[in-house]
Amino acid sequence: MKHSRDQQPAAGSEGARIRRDPRARDTVATQGLRRRQERPPADGAASGGSNGSVPPDSDTGPLVRPYTMTGGRTRSSGTGLDMISIVMAAREGADWDSLKPEQAAILRLCRRPISVAEISAQLDVPMTVVRVLLGDLIAEGDVIARDPMPAADLPEMNVLQAVLDGIRRL
Amino acid sequence: MASADSDGGAEAGIPTAVKILVAGGFGAGKTTMVGSVSEITPLNTEEVMTEASMGVDDLGGVEDKTTTTVALDFGRITIGKRVVLYLFGTPGQGRFWFMWDELADGALGSVVLADTRRLETCFPAVDFFERRNIPFVVAVNRFDGECPYTEQEVREAIDIGAEVPVIMADARDRGSGKCVLVALVEHVMRRRSPAMSP
DSSP states (O other): OGGGGGGOTTOOHHHHHHTOOHHHHHHHHHTTOOOGGGOOSSGGGGGGGGGGOOOTTTTTOOSSOGGGTTTTBOSOSSOOOOTTOEEEEOOSOOOGGGSOHHHHHHHHHTTSOEEHHHHHHHHTOOHHHHHHHHHHHHHTTSEEEEOOOOGGGTTOHHHHHHHHHHHHTO | OTTTTTTTSGGGGSOEEEEEEEEESTTSSHHHHHHHHOSSOOEEEEEEEOGGGGTOOBOTTOSSOOOEEEEEEEEEEEOSSSEEEEEEEOOOSGGGHHHHHHHHTTOOEEEEEEOGGGGGGGHHHHHHHHHTTOOEEEEEEOTTSOOSSOHHHHHHHHTOOTTSOEEEEOTTOHHHHHHHHHHHHHHHHHHHOGGGOO
16 A cells, blocks of 8 residues: 555655666656655755745734733643634523633634634634633533534534535635 | 533533634645634634643743744634634644644644645645544636646646545635535435445
């Protein structure tokens, strides 16, 4: 099976035996179609031209440290919210006065079903922080969440068919 | 859990989400492709990774915590009342591998965008999805309208099995992006269908 290559990650003799044939590949390789076994050893392969560039925000950081909003917590209690968990306001009568501004902003977005990632993008607050704040709202009963469909359950062909039809309709 | 019994509870009225990843090297056109098929302008979100990811639950009293911010671009396609599809571009830099695990968790499958000018930049993505047995298709992004290589040359250079679709594509073009996604979902369905299994 082709996965045997994966057992030889060092691109050693096995990889060479399967694929590398300099005569046959030369034209392709020299034109830029580098073969998979020939990749540079470091993970810099994926970073392209960014090798020399330091992340621009590494010195400054955000004006408000993100976890200030969560009281230093980086995990919410009990809710394993995925980045595409869909959340929605659970009731009309939330106690808005008791909410922190960020939580109120989240709750407003939750009037319609919305994903954790979208809330994060719209409020410009990191997802990790959104998760913690949402966890509080869920614990209070203000928000309900629906986890994404686990990939293992997807053999439900009707879901895949629906996705396929939806894409075709675009 | 928030929605363990989602079929019976109040969550039943909430759509469920599925996701497809768009991977590839830096500058391969991931965000472009997400944008071309998404019903919304691609959104950008950030995941702040701290040592929390490695088990620290509380940053109290830690003044000088090292954090890494990983930016993610994503788009959305509403499939219907019950299903929403999200498309996530994977971070192009190799140092964000930890983010890939989270992204790949539960993903339907992935598009690997290949840039034949720098084909090697897609190899880590191919390795990643193969290793995790996540279905993927390879979309060769024709930056200048032409691809100087045949599908077979690309397939051999990437060293993928015959069952993995390789599609010539234009990441900027909605119709082309649709074709790629259709090919991916059909590929996923073939793999899932017991009748089609080898």
